Amino acid sequence: MKVILTAAFFASFVFVASGHAQSAPAAYTQxxxxxxxxxxxxxxxxxxxxxARAFNTPDVMKLSNADLLSVIKNGKGKMPAFAGKVSDADITALAAYVRKLQ
Ligand code: HEC
Incomplete structure (x- = not known):
């Protein structure tokens, strides 16, 4: 019984932890x-x-994935550039997360 409870405890912990990681990449929150x-x-x-416009406004929705990557890397207007501050892998994950928020 104790073993089962322990296993259930860790299983739910892993579930909560991975659910959180999926909801927003750390780079987005930071x-x-x-x-x-x-x-x-x-x-x-x-x-x-x-x-900053909402990501789900039509003008932002119609940006291509390449456009999103470029805005995040190079900045746009008052948006700062993130190339060199965030890894390329994180930039790709951030663009995917922007799509998910849309
Ligand atoms: C200091 C504030 C600020 C931060 C931090 C910031 N942005 Fe922006 N972002 C803006 C502003 C302002 C715009 C609108 C730029 C324009 O159209 O002139 C923008 C535009 C964008 C756009 C294009 C949408 C549009 O309105 O054209 C994307 C995508 C985006 N940001 C993603 C990100 C991501 C991902 C991060 C984190 C790595 C980030 N931004 C961090 C201020 C910010």
Whole structure:
């Protein structure tokens, strides 16, 4: 019985931990959320001040994956560039996460 409970405890822990990792890459919470918000609406004080649009507005929806990668790497308007600050693998994961938020 004790063994089963222990196994169940660890199984639920792994489930919660991996669920969290999928909900937002650490790089998003650390580098993007302050402007784009947890849900990608740009509704934070910094996002509103700088004019970050919601990721689900039509103009942003129609950007290609290459466009998303390029904005994240090179910046755009008041958005800072992240090439060199975030690894290429993280930039790819961030672009995929922007798509998911849309
Ligand atoms: C300092 C605030 C700030 C941070 C931090 C920031 N952004 Fe932005 N982002 C902006 C602003 C402002 C725009 C709109 C730029 C424009 O159109 O002039 C933008 C635009 C974008 C766009 C294109 C959508 C559009 O409106 O054209 C994407 C995609 C994006 N950001 C993703 C990210 C990701 C991913 C991160 C984290 C690595 C990030 N941003 C970090 C401010 C920020």
């Amino acid at each position: 580098k993007c959320q302050m402007c784009h918000g947890a849900t990608g609406r740009g509704d934070t004080p910094a996002g509103k001040a700088l004019g």
